[in-house]
Amino acid sequence: MNYTDNNIETSYKKILESYLNTGSEHVLYEAQQFTRTLLEHKTSPEELVSLHRSIMDQLYPELPDDIQASFDFLLEAMMGYGMAYREHQILRDRQQELEAEIDVAAKMQQTLLPREDVSVQGLDIGIVSVPAKKMSGDYYHYVKDQFGSIGLAIADIIGKGVPAALCMSMIKYAMDSLPEQQLNPSALLENLNRVVEQNVDDSMFVTMMYGYYNIQAHEFTYSGAGHEPGFFYHAKNDSFEDLSAKGLVLGVSKKATYQEYVKQLDIGDMVILLTDGVTECRMGEEFLEREEIVDLIRKSMHLKAQELAENVYRELSKLQDFTLRDDLTLIILRRQV
């Protein structure tokens, strides 16, 4: 079924006539397929009305004047839809362009995240980070030091999409240019706080948790700047507790200071860092409870950290009808030996 401009009229006449004769569902199906063609030809809805009117004129030369006039009237009333339809086409072109642009920008943004998989002796690590839209306002970063231990950052820019992405790129360049104390959580946050305070719009804030995992002592030292608490899993008594840290959000006050906390990990213990996109997962009107997140974690806890993280993400995504309301980042560290 392929229509050209010339035979659109003929085809419409044939289909309409056949419908008037048979009233069959098959013809109505054909009519909808025909509309696909009209849409491909960018035919406006008022043109469809006009087409209908002229075919009715041909089929019923005796059509009463009033009926004809009623079609004229319908055509006039349809004009507004025609304008909306043409606006739609323009909007779609522009949107396609915008989306293509944001695709490129999102790809650039991906290069700001760590490139290689983390592999640290004796640690099982899993990371999932998914933007709600194409560009993310969540950020994570890790760096291994000369002893094989790692420093780990997780951050959430308040705001989403393009502005958050611009802000995230600033955080990344700022972290890169910080001197060597990168692995000291409280000093790092204090430094970063000054940078954000100076450079970022007052309406924009960043929450962050930064931790250092000492591979010899199996100690996790961390500080937080208003960031969503994570979880700590005790393998011995099979229990979860919140992993929280007091501290002001980055960018609010020049002189904020940050406290350090320490957790000792036994074999099988886990540190779970996350952004509020995980905990504020919403289903309809209700938020998920933190306990429900724990349940999701328990369900896949027998798996490797990466699979565990991915399973939790998949479940959360499904619960939300595949539409994330917020960027979501989940990092799992498990002591293996």
Added chain:
Amino acid sequence: MNYTDNNIETSYKKILESYLNTGSEHVLYEAQQFTRTLLEHKTSPEELVSLHRSIMDQLYPELPDDIQASFDFLLEAMMGYGMAYREHQILRDRQQELEAEIDVAAKMQQTLLPREDVSVQGLDIGIVSVPAKKMSGDYYHYVKDQFGSIGLAIADIIGKGVPAALCMSMIKYAMDSLPEQQLNPSALLENLNRVVEQNVDDSMFVTMMYGYYNIQAHEFTYSGAGHEPGFFYHAKNDSFEDLSAKGLVLGVSKKATYQEYVKQLDIGDMVILLTDGVTECRMGEEFLEREEIVDLIRKSMHLKAQELAENVYRELSKLQDFTLRDDLTLIILRRQV
């Protein structure tokens, strides 16, 4: 004229009936106003057809079966437009959201440009920089040194919109973190070239011209990295010449080096730097010639540099039907005394 859901049918009946009685233009005007209301109520075009059919049923209880069936058919054919119409609403909401986001990002981007107006003793300076879309891939920057002389950068990121803006923010942080040789054009470009080469996607390039205006010697020293040539105006013989500099685009080769050029300015002489958004201004199928730019400059040359720059921009914008194809930046330096 205000319609509620309940009286839409009554109103349509009244208007249609009045049209069938009088055939007057005034009623058709009313019909279009009525459509506005339907659109505000998000009434779909197939609903309009259904409304029309049911009113015709009421007005003509004796309507032949075939005519009625023809309306059913039209309704079915209109379904595709209904779906496009609903898609349009969703698209518009999403676009509105995207545009709002980009507005915020564009505001953030503006903070990357110099905040104060330049004011340099003995120099008349004018700057216009307008993005083609909301976010710009053009960049300019100036800094005054301890002698009151200024360093001046103009750059064009190949690419537009969001990705170019992300790249531009990197250029800005990179320039900020360069050490003190900021005022030496060739060294500055060589440094910047390394940063771009390392950090930016291979598909992205940056052209730049960097110049240093020595306020004592009235010498303009500059280097260029594949950037669109500017103009130099000799007041003495009232002539324009190209201001060009050989040099590889930033980000292509690690080892690019840049040559320095020097221009001596007499009173009334001008240095004009620009991006290709100025010279590649397109009218329909034709590009503007560089001589035509010169003509535009001549037309407003009697004015202060800022007004001169603004006038040239206004003319170019009008020539292009107020739709810029590319970001446009124009910087004018004129020696006053």
Added chain:
Amino acid sequence: METQSCVEVKNEWGIVAARQAGRTLSKELGFGNVDQARITTAISELARNIYLYAQRGEIKIEIVEDKGKFGTKKGIKIIASDLGPGIPDLRQVMVDGFTTSSGLGAGLPGVKRLMDDFNIESEVDKGTTITATKWLR
């Protein structure tokens, strides 16, 4: 009145049969002509997806009741299922926009908009089941 029907879809005739079943049932239940056309279009799109992407499958259409606080509401429920290749990335197909650009502008988000409730389950290499309901107002 039949309260249920099941149509096998493996060619365009199956699509038409499913449409017919949906139109008849929705008319009987008392839906207006616009809603009839919407339900039929939704069925048409789902059946067409089966035909195009899974080659064969079935469309079940049934009348359903929901006893709520404010009385019982009736509706029509479409269940489209196939054992085809499944959809690897549900999130992507459910994103509104120009996946549907040319053509009827339908696709799954379009179907979702035509109906009141919509649910999709899909597993790669196992198949897809889509359930969509429209309530009588």
Added chain:
Amino acid sequence: METQSCVEVKNEWGIVAARQAGRTLSKELGFGNVDQARITTAISELARNIYLYAQRGEIKIEIVEDKGKFGTKKGIKIIASDLGPGIPDLRQVMVDGFTTSSGLGAGLPGVKRLMDDFNIESEVDKGTTITATKWLR
């Protein structure tokens, strides 16, 4: 046949009179019913803009000819002018999109799309003149 008409717009009657003049002229010139409706809608929008933003102004409608390589083409030209406040940022009003979101979806970009040629001149505090032409095919 009249080849020109000029209507003063200062109330809704003026809008209707301008529409009527445009419809008559475009019908006489041989435009089809869809194009007649488009020309009329464009006139309606321009007249409405005058009425809403400049209080008063005029709409001139004339038949024009263009002698090109491939023979002479005829068209209808609308000139809408007012001495109102003018438009400070032409670039902004000509941007497509949701300036036109609710309502008829017209605005100036909508008018531009209804016609073949479109030109706008505006000066703040001096007024606005919009010229738009549609050619007979």
